[in-house]
Amino acid sequence: MMKIKALVGLDSKQEKERVLLGVEKIFFESSVKRTFKSPEEREAFLHKYLGWYAKNYPEYFFVAIDQNKSVHGYICGVPDTTKHPELSTLHPWFSEISEDFLEYQAHLHINCADVARGVGLGSTLLNVFENALRGKGIKGVHLVTAPDARNVGFYDKNGYKFRHDFLWNASPMLLMGKQL
Ligand SMILES: CC(C)(COP(=O)(O)OP(=O)(O)OC[C@H]1O[C@@H](n2cnc3c(N)ncnc32)[C@H](O)[C@@H]1OP(=O)(O)O)[C@@H](O)C(=O)NCCC(=O)NCCS
Numbered sequence: 001m002m003k004i005k006a007l008v009g010l011d012s013k014q015e016k017e018r019v020l021l022g023v024e025k026i027f028f029e030s031s032v033k034r035t036f037k038s039p040e041e042r043e044a045f046l047h048k049y050l051g052w053y054a055k056n057y058p059e060y061f062f063v064a065i066d067q068n069k070s071v072h073g074y075i076c077g078v079p080d081t082t083k084h085p086e087l088s089t090l091h092p093w094f095s096e097i098s099e100d101f102l103e104y105q106a107h108l109h110i111n112c113a114d115v116a117r118g119v120g121l122g123s124t125l126l127n128v129f130e131n132a133l134r135g136k137g138i139k140g141v142h143l144v145t146a147p148d149a150r151n152v153g154f155y156d157k158n159g160y161k162f163r164h165d166f167l168w169n170a171s172p173m174l175l176m177g178k179q180l
Helices: 013-030 039-056 094-102 121-133 151-157
Strands: 003-006 062-065 071-078 106-112 140-145 162-168 171-179
Touching: 003 121, 013 039, 013 062, 013 071, 013 106, 039 071, 039 106, 062 121, 071 121, 094 140, 094 162, 094 171, 106 121, 121 140, 121 151, 140 151, 151 171
Parallel strands: 106 140
Antiparallel strands: 003 062, 062 071, 071 106, 140 171, 162 171
């Protein structure tokens, strides 16, 4: 049986570290970038997609854990992007989409393990994250992907109907948003 837990709800520091290692494994399994020039570059990459969120918003960092304590997927994010100008340093393309943050303040990252895809876990994680944001004065939530990515259909079926195509360093990118 799969349980969805927030990082803040984990039993101990040890348990949190173990879970974060599982999250890291899924992150690299899902990432197009897997090789790094130095350990520092790898650390910085992890920080901008996982570490920053685990440190600042552990209550919005959810993990799916099975009965053997294996991690199958995670979602993390920030409830109000406009309150964190430092995120523009981590994600420089934020300058292209900052107007969208007025309607879709929350920002998310999600990944499921290879073996756990296509069975509804991603949709469950989105629901848990969105429910945690409801009643907190947040109007909407967004994510950034690529317009030709397979996951576009996943977000669309989960209600992410607002779309803003933009270019960053000549690469096409896509913001998708949902009102809460
Ligand atoms: C995208 C992802 C989080 C969706 O979670 P999920 O549990 O697989 O999704 P669900 O079972 O709720 O929904 C299935 C939909 O997910 C998408 N999906 C399924 N497998 C996928 C995969 N390997 N890669 C990308 N999207 C996938 C499809 O749109 C699928 O819908 P379809 O079967 O009608 O085409 C998950 O598949 C994943 O981690 N994919 C790889 C990494 C990724 O794209 N992360 C998001 C970065 S913005």
